[in-house]
Amino acid sequence: xxxxxxxxxxxxxxxxxxxxxxxxxxxxxxxxxxxxxxxxxxxxxxxxxxxxxxxxxxxxxxxxxxxxxxxxxxxxxxxxxxxxxxxxxxxxxxxxxxxxxxxxxxxxxxxxxxxxxxxxxxxxxxxxxxxxxxxxxxxxxxxxxxxxxxxxxxxxxxxxxxxxxxxxxxxxxxxxxxxxxxxxxxxxxxxxxxxxxxxxxxxxxxxxxxxxxxxxxxxxxx
Amino acid sequence: xxxxxxxxxxxxxxxxxxxxxxxxxxxxxxxxxxxxxxxxxxxxxxxxxxxxxxxxxxxxxxxxxxxxxxxxxxxxxxxxxxxxxxxxxxxxxxxxxxxxxxxxxxxxxxxxxxxxxxxxxxxxxxxxxxxxxxxxxxxxxxxxxxxxxxxxxxxxxxxxxxxxxxxxxxxxxxxxxxxxxxxxxxxxxxxxxxxxxxxxxxxxxxxxxxxxxxxxxxxxxx
DNA sequence: ATCCGGGTCCGCCGCGCGGGGGAGGGGGCT
DNA sequence: AGCCCCCTCCCCCGCGCGGCGGACCCGGAT
Numbered sequence: 066x067x068x069x070x071x072x073x074x075x076x077x078x079x080x081x082x083x084x085x086x087x088x089x090x091x092x093x094x095x096x097x098x099x100x101x102x103x104x105x106x107x108x109x110x111x112x113x114x115x116x117x118x119x120x121x122x123x124x125x126x127x128x129x130x131x132x133x134x135x136x137x138x139x140x141x142x143x144x145x146x147x148x149x150x151x152x153x154x155x156x157x158x159x160x161x162x163x164x165x166x167x168x169x170x171x172x173x174x175x176x177x178x179x180x181x182x183x184x185x186x187x188x189x190x191x192x193x194x195x196x197x198x199x200x201x202x203x204x205x206x207x208x209x210x211x212x213x214x215x216x217x218x219x220x221x222x223x224x225x226x227x228x229x230x231x232x233x234x235x236x237x238x239x240x241x242x243x244x245x246x247x248x249x250x251x252x253x254x255x256x257x258x259x260x261x262x263x264x265x266x267x268x269x270x271x272x273x274x275x276x277x278x279x280x281x282x283x284x285x286x287x
Numbered sequence: 288x289x290x291x292x293x294x295x296x297x298x299x300x301x302x303x304x305x306x307x308x309x310x311x312x313x314x315x316x317x318x319x320x321x322x323x324x325x326x327x328x329x330x331x332x333x334x335x336x337x338x339x340x341x342x343x344x345x346x347x348x349x350x351x352x353x354x355x356x357x358x359x360x361x362x363x364x365x366x367x368x369x370x371x372x373x374x375x376x377x378x379x380x381x382x383x384x385x386x387x388x389x390x391x392x393x394x395x396x397x398x399x400x401x402x403x404x405x406x407x408x409x410x411x412x413x414x415x416x417x418x419x420x421x422x423x424x425x426x427x428x429x430x431x432x433x434x435x436x437x438x439x440x441x442x443x444x445x446x447x448x449x450x451x452x453x454x455x456x457x458x459x460x461x462x463x464x465x466x467x468x469x470x471x472x473x474x475x476x477x478x479x480x481x482x483x484x485x486x487x488x489x490x491x492x493x494x495x496x497x498x499x500x501x502x503x504x505x506x507x508x509x
Numbered sequence: 510a511t512c513c514g515g516g517t518c519c520g521c522c523g524c525g526c527g528g529g530g531g532a533g534g535g536g537g538c539t
Numbered sequence: 540a541g542c543c544c545c546c547t548c549c550c551c552c553g554c555g556c557g558g559c560g561g562a563c564c565c566g567g568a569t
Binding site: 240241242256259260263269270271 | 525526527528
């Protein structure tokens, strides 16, 4: 409502491939009310161009030299007052960057294979309302997802394959004898491995070792 | 691209408040290329109306009598071949229903306070491309979030306050003696509680009890 | 009034577990 | 050839733990 009256939607394109930028420019410029005011071929350039031109919308590729689209998005949203809406452009919709982009504050996503009309309307929609199709709840969800897996503790990598196996079975609630049976080795061997696991995890007993495994997200690594 | 040529976008409104339906109808009908073909005042009605009219887009309120919007969405997407895009209408954007709606397969969200232009463009956009602003990755994220906390097992509620306390300390890696000290009771008392916890959790030893606590999300309940 | 369940304690017993040490074999690195 | 790590297995010892039975107090339900 606010920007519709004051003039056209001002757009900056950030993509390292010239052809992509040209294609987008052609599509968007043909549309009344849309104006492509600048381009950038890298993340760093995107940040400075946006800082200078203050567009309403940025179409940001994820894979770019110097700084990728995610960090460029972060920098723009963090450093600018009244920042533009940022639409992230990806090739694959199950791209892992999607999470990070959401967390970084992207307002929308576009697939590179999207047709012209979708592109135009996505830009229009995003320029008007940031949270229309991306509720705060979704963003919170992404944030949660991100900070849920921060630290795979150092000791995980130090476990030998056998020790990992033993820890996994410990964390399944098996006794040493059961683990021995399951692994086809003697109980004494299992005890040795358990002792190593306790030492490496800094655990006092098997219970603490299991706790460490869970806290480390060790059980999710299936 | 496909539907634009073959005719107007056919819309069904599902909301238990007549005023909301009327308002939406007025806004959408005034727009060229959009046509409101039907209305429903409940989730159940929405399912049958959609099944009969086969619209392109459904605007679905979450809170409705009989069947809520979420389950109506599920039913529609599950039972119909070539189902319509469903846009969920919520009052608050951090509504917890957002997760479930995403998991149910909703293509977009609208706030009831959205302005007319946003509404129209959201409908247009969603009619054209389902996954444009909701990548598969986001949907997967919601699904993961959903099945992460489905079952707070029955035994959790059956624990007495003292037993919960003991289990929490067990899951912190403390020995019975340490728990006794921390709780200001005798070691024998702790042993009694531990025995109760083991019985209720179906655990064989404290390790399995701790596992049960983690699996039940018992440790997140801080 | 009785009963029941939660919380608090106490003993005894057996066993799985953890700590310590030793020993042999295989594979990789130098 | 050495060396070291990993895997394998053995002994003994001590203790925390889990299973059993019994006891008391108290508050609420019957």
